[in-house]
Amino acid sequence: MTDETKRNDAATNGELKPVRVEPNVENEARPYPLPNLVGESNPEPSAERRDVASERLIEGAVVVEDGVKKVLRRRPPLLEIQDLNVIFGENQVLRDINLKVRRGETVAVIGESGCGKTVLLKNMIGLIAPTTGRVLFKGKDLARVSDKALTEIRTHYGFVFQMAALFDSMTIADNVAFPLRQHRRNMRRSEVKERVESLLEEVGLNPKIVANKTPAEISGGMRKRVGFARALAMEPELMLYDEPTTGLDPIMSDVINELMIEVRDRRRVAGVLITHDMKSAEKVADRIVMLYPHARLEPDEPQMIFDGTPEEIERATDPRVAQFIRGEAGERLREMSAGR
């Protein structure tokens, strides 16, 4: 095997060493934005930021490695969902869902309560198995890999739960250290302590104040941030956020938004955000997809009724999308009374 072939294989397998990215015709190089500090106000998402986001996707970019030019086209998406159907008993929740999440990209999944957003998220990490269809992480089907392989794959994910899901029998420090203690057995205690402190500081918590408290002794916003720190502990490649701003005050919601942006921009981590909060979706996401409840779809209608950028969703012509983003009840109350 020649050196060039080896390099091409590495590129297609998604195991590239740091390379210089040259701008191609459609993709003019811009510097990465500087990370925002926690709590600092962030302007509304700009067109420039979205271009920078699309630049991070790398697909289609020309790379130069050791003087050899290559176009990265065949790199599989980080996460790919193919024809996903999920049925519980007689109740179909998801129908023919197809979705790709590329490296460095944050996708927001919106939709009204009960439309299957959380079920979709749990399918993405293999907590719920698809009835039919496939969920691929870096090309590996989560339903077909062994338990051991699935466990290894899950260490590449970070999951921020709606209610934080902290272990209430452990202190905050032990919660954040938990994944490190499970998977980085060779880390010394001092290293784990240092890392926990750095993660807590990163999410705006003072380790000296919170480290020895239990989850019951801190506020809801703090618990969410501890959950965030725990999800980041293993340096994931894909973050899954399950309604991270639900139940928080507007300022704390924005702090969480800033954290998600920082994770994406500074750590170059891809993300899937499940939310009802349009402000959060438009601020954080590079792409927004909208799910519609299966029970209210026409027989051959796709369940994903929108897939586009935050700018595009503002101009969406589908009345269901427009109704959702404007938060208007319309005829919904009467529809629900009629059992739809």
Add this chain to the structure above:
Amino acid sequence: MMRVKSLEWEKPSRWERFVESTATIGRAITGRVALAGNLAVFSVATIFWLVVKGAKRETLTPAFYNVGVLSLPVVMLTGTFIGMVLAVQSYPQFKLVGLETRIGAAINLSLVKELGPVLAATMLAGRVGSALAAELGTMRVTEQIDALASMGVNPIHYLVTPRFLACLTLIPGLTLFADLMGVVGGAFFSIKLLGVDWSYYWEYSRNMVGLFDVFAGMFKSVFFGAAIALICCHQGFRCGAGAEGVGKAATSSFVISFVAILFLDLLLGIGLDQIQTQFLGGPKGSMI
């Protein structure tokens, strides 16, 4: 739990009621079969993880402390009272036929073969089992079990294996303590309060109770411990939503465990009696 009678908007016809009740019975049967199958898969997974990866010390120590150390006082107390109650209940009957000196044999044999293991197991199911189901149920409801799985940690290995191992290995010890305290309680009541001659009391006990009887009780307790741990953890893992779900898991875990203890006691009792009769020449001594 507050129950409010549902308002009926439409009265179903007699045929619809028949169909619905038939469907309910069918659902109940298939539900029980599915539950048994699910428990079997859960048990196999627990044993698999125990054999393949063992249990982590950080999870094993609290489980052993909870099951062993914290259960010991209540098990010993129960044993003492049961020994005394046996003395109270059996003394008049034995006295009627003039066999009160042999009361020790009856008390001690009942204790080591049946009451010690069954009561130690019942106390374990009540004190530890329900708490296990409630704890794991709360973890299920608050997504802590999902959080474990999402971090690449197998929840059965991390949560169930240490609890299973603790119940399995510590229940024989708890049974032994229950037996011991029952023997002490029965002897104290019979000798000190009922006036049975102590030398006859111990002599007949020694003649009737053999090592096999003590072993049989402890052998049975291992099965009880395993059943309690698996049933209670399984109930916690499949806990329904909300406070009601956790409450139901805790209650049903005790009820199912208790039924399982009695069922296993019957099966193992028959089996061990057969072994004693076939291979060891029957019971050690005779009451008469």
